[in-house]
Amino acid sequence: MRNRRGVLGMGTCGLLVLALALPSGSALGQPAEAESAELESVGPMLPPLDAELARPPRPRFSLLPATVSVVPGLLLHGLGPLVAGETSTGARLFLLQGAGLGLLAAGGVPIALSGASRRVIGPLYGVAAVGLGLFTISGLANLYGVVGPAFEPGVAAPRLPPLELEVGYQHVADTAFRYRHFVSVGVVARLRRVRLEAGARMSPDDGNLRARVGGAWRLLGASESARGTADGSALDVEVAALMHRFPTEGFTLGGGEVFLRGRYDMARVGARLAGSFAELGLGLALQGYGYTAPVVDDSLHEQLLATFGYGVYLGRGGPFRGEVLLYYDHRKDDFPGGFKGGSGVPGHLGLRGRALLGEDWGLSAEVQVGSAWVGRLSLVYALGGES
């Protein structure tokens, strides 16, 4: 636990770096227009997103910026919007990329020089993860900024349901374990600044069970249950308890974790990025493995939690609405584990989506790849509806 302070500190640092890209006067989760009076009661607010940015005239798709955004845009992350004529967006993406590379170097170089010393590795990995996150976000924003105009951008749902239930199927292809088929269930309750979550994955054949119970407290941004015209930008602190039972292999993983997660609507960086958002989070888990007798293990293990991703909102308030997120997750105790071949350091990649297809019903799906392939498809019921 000695690294918690440093790790969480870096999560805040990364979000501040993201916020540097803000146009003046815009900020997290603030409604653009009328409903601010109601929403101020549910959480701290920052100045409103400029109405012109929230609903700008749509830029047109053009082939040249799209091409340049790949080559050499994958290396120079502001190039796509710059060629498209949006200098300020391009400059902000260059700033993000530079900040990402700077943090990556600020974390990575001391790691290399210290030989990954046990005395400094936690905070340094946190810095490096935030740097890699910002670098990735600026790269994906560069692509989205030139491809996005080909589509009508989605918006964050004004109100997420107070209670959401889901049930589905998860398939896991892992060469280290025999389990394959899982029943997936989950529930989310939203009450102003608080979000409560519980979920489980159960394998009927194997008896494998992973259950997670947690909650989140919204530090910044509009409540999910009453966003109104606010965007989805927010900062949450999350806590959770985890239990994962492996009856065939004879052990159980148990632990707790604390996590700081931020979401930033990228329309605040530039009009071309409307409809997309970035996520970044850091945290720490403390876990132990319990084995069936006669094996005894009383060790506790820390785990650095880090995630970053880039997503898009789906729909504009009609019957179809939701979001999709492409992400990296550093944790290695979940079904997908971490990528093999990276000296044990890298985590896994994932693509997660959730969409309501009507007032109450929808689908959520997720694909993850690391040590294993994981795919999940769930039916979602939004109690109280979503708008």
Next chain:
Amino acid sequence: MRHVSKSVVVFALLAGCSLRPAEERALKDLQVGLAEGSGLTVTVEDGLAVVRRLEPGALTLWGSAPAFHVRIAAAEGEPEAWTMVVVRNAMADAALTATVDDEPLAVEAMPGPLPTVKRWRVRLRPGAEARLTVAPPDWEEPKPFRFAALADVQEALPQVEDIYARINEDPSLRFIFFSGDLTRRGTVEELESFQSHLEASGVPLFATLGNHEIITSDVRWHEYFGRGNLHFTFHGAHFTLLDSGSGTVDPLVRPALDGWLEAGREAVHILGTHIPLLDPIGVRGGAFASRNEAAALLGTLARGQVDLTLYGHVHSYYAFSNAGIPAFISGGGGAIPEQFDGVGRHFLAVEVDPAASVVRTVSLVRVD
């Protein structure tokens, strides 16, 4: 694990990686010790030696264990003749015995150029399969012995002879048990260089590979040092080395591992692998790619009554326990050291008492 920039590049390529990156190496393991040519068919039992050269009248092996058996069949119709058997990386007191259907064959010991290079002439019978045993005469007697545990030489290869010199000062150390990362990238030139520097050691070195041996696109480990996954016995103690160079153990290895654990259940059993199953500094995560795979494997090892786990990968010294099994990380071969740990280059001296089925002591020996 220190090369962050390299990790970033590697990470960018990871999405296309196989879920079984160690499968090809596990398949290569099965071919180690098999050769045919010059009228001879050679099979090294359990792949515990590499057939380096097979030519008319001469067989050259690289030993991967203190004791091993070789079956050699001379083709029918070939004239009866002496065959020269050269074993490199052999125990200094190794002897060769040869039998056909339990009848001894004529063997003549020849002088070797180094303590770890042994040479014999064997009179093989055409049309018959001879079984050769290369081992110290008392290798099956359960009596106490000591060995050195070492890992992570990498770019410090030019200085590794300091470590061998320190090991040579202690004649009670019978061999070096090496947990991977002999080289920086695993190229042929580096493997050759490692082999050349090893001539300074008075005792043989038995190794598995590490993640650095598989950085090269042309992984030639098996041709030089043999199996990445292997098991041998010495004085009644069981030793297992696992290939964890990809942060995992390939499923092909698991049935063999189960057999090795069963064989060593009542004896002292020491397991070495390069990447620690779980890093004692959890936020660093220099460990298996999947913590759950690691925990499952640790449970298997603990139920198989493994007495000691030895790791490398982290360039420092750690003593801890995993699933109740005493564990040591000893990455002191000279690769970029972990700072602020006050350790430096080092190896472990491990004392084993097979008769009592215990590991008596594990001592840190500093080289710098």
